[in-house]
Amino acid sequence: MTHQIQINQARLISELQTLATFTHAEPVSNGTSVTRIVFSADDLRARAWLKELAAAEGFEVHDDAVGNIFIRWPGTEPELPAVATGSHTDAIPHAGMYDGTVGVLGGLEAMRALKRGGLQPRRSIELVMFTSEEPTRFGIGCLGSRLISGTLDPSRADAMQDKDEATLATVRATAGFSGSLASVQLPSNHYHAWLELHIEQGPLLEREGIPLGLVTSIAAPAGYRFTITGFGGHAGALLMPDRKDALCAAAELILSVEKHAHATGAIDTVATIGTCDVHPGAVNSVPSRVVLQLDIRDTDPARRESVMQALRRDCEELRLRRKVTITEELVNADAPAQSSPHIVELLEQTCADQKIPYKKMVSRAYHDSLFMARIAPIAMIFIPCRNGVSHRPDEYATPSDTTLGVEVLASALAKLASE
Ligand code: HGY
Ligand code: MN
Ligand code: MN
Ligand code: MN
Numbered sequence: 001m002t003h004q005i006q007i008n009q010a011r012l013i014s015e016l017q018t019l020a021t022f023t024h025a026e027p028v029s030n031g032t033s034v035t036r037i038v039f040s041a042d043d044l045r046a047r048a049w050l051k052e053l054a055a056a057e058g059f060e061v062h063d064d065a066v067g068n069i070f071i072r073w074p075g076t077e078p079e080l081p082a083v084a085t086g087s088h089t090d091a092i093p094h095a096g097m098y099d100g101t102v103g104v105l106g107g108l109e110a111m112r113a114l115k116r117g118g119l120q121p122r123r124s125i126e127l128v129m130f131t132s133e134e135p136t137r138f139g140i141g142c143l144g145s146r147l148i149s150g151t152l153d154p155s156r157a158d159a160m161q162d163k164d165e166a167t168l169a170t171v172r173a174t175a176g177f178s179g180s181l182a183s184v185q186l187p188s189n190h191y192h193a194w195l196e197l198h199i200e201q202g203p204l205l206e207r208e209g210i211p212l213g214l215v216t217s218i219a220a221p222a223g224y225r226f227t228i229t230g231f232g233g234h235a236g237a238l239l240m241p242d243r244k245d246a247l248c249a250a251a252e253l254i255l256s257v258e259k260h261a262h263a264t265g266a267i268d269t270v271a272t273i274g275t276c277d278v279h280p281g282a283v284n285s286v287p288s289r290v291v292l293q294l295d296i297r298d299t300d301p302a303r304r305e306s307v308m309q310a311l312r313r314d315c316e317e318l319r320l321r322r323k324v325t326i327t328e329e330l331v332n333a334d335a336p337a338q339s340s341p342h343i344v345e346l347l348e349q350t351c352a353d354q355k356i357p358y359k360k361m362v363s364r365a366y367h368d369s370l371f372m373a374r375i376a377p378i379a380m381i382f383i384p385c386r387n388g389v390s391h392r393p394d395e396y397a398t399p400s401d402t403t404l405g406v407e408v409l410a411s412a413l414a415k416l417a418s419e
Pocket of ligand 1: 141
């Protein structure tokens, strides 16, 4: 490393623990359960707290029309495209405390350590906290980074509704974020480089005893909503031959998703029906309508599409045999992202200099980096998570792995900011 980088591990871990208290999840015995839905009171408290930490360091702080937060350390040549890092602090229901937060608080600590170490960066260094990386409230992930990268139409975004049919436009205005969403987009030369520190959310690093992962590509996620409509009614009086049970049809569709994801034979093909809303949802009423949400991913978009084609053939057969209607709505179908070979090499050199073992790997989870790749050269740094577990309260990263990840991030930011 070009100069001494001292990460304040005690403060970093303490801040991760403080951030985890901004939640309304019930305490659990096997870890720290965090639920922090975008624009909820917990999310707003977390945002205000992060801004206070940043302001205390003398960094410039602002947010945009969708609530993305930008924390900037001006360089000696502030007109040059900045080097940026960051992640998210929203969390799905009953999640853990490290997903996303390691990249935000780790990025802040990297900047503070560099500043304490006397660095005068040529390029500004900017920390970004993205709005709504998780799809929980509005059904689509990476809302903030999609808008920054121009990959989501602003009017479509503002019209998205949560389960109470409140639109993003209304919810963000209530949270104090007004202005046109079109103003969120940043030009492709806005950043010189983008780096995200994140837990692996998988088992490979821990299994192989390697403390650091360098992400070479991010798998391509897609989301679909299926609505199945049949003929329901009284669970006692409606005889079996007269039923068009939407939940029974949904059950067959769910198993079809699993069958075709396995059938590609590729370990990179994954598909999940994560939600199933049954109408009217009464024990003594035959379901008349079911809405399923499909999350399907692959490193190869064509292979992902072949699973969808097979699923559509099964839907057609289901529709005819069960006399139900099945509508498919595309939520998102994204391309994969490749990391910048230059930034990966720079990270490899840092690891070599520090004799840190590392593994180059694919990210199967999506991240805001998937969209930042549309407007800047990117890379991601992974740290191990215990048993590969994530999106659960027992999600855990050790203080030493977290600190090492922040040290490598800080060193890479310093190098990129001097380019
Ligand atoms: O689902 C994902 O990959 C991310 O953690 N939101
Ligand atoms: Mn997540
Ligand atoms: Mn995440
Ligand atoms: Mn993610």
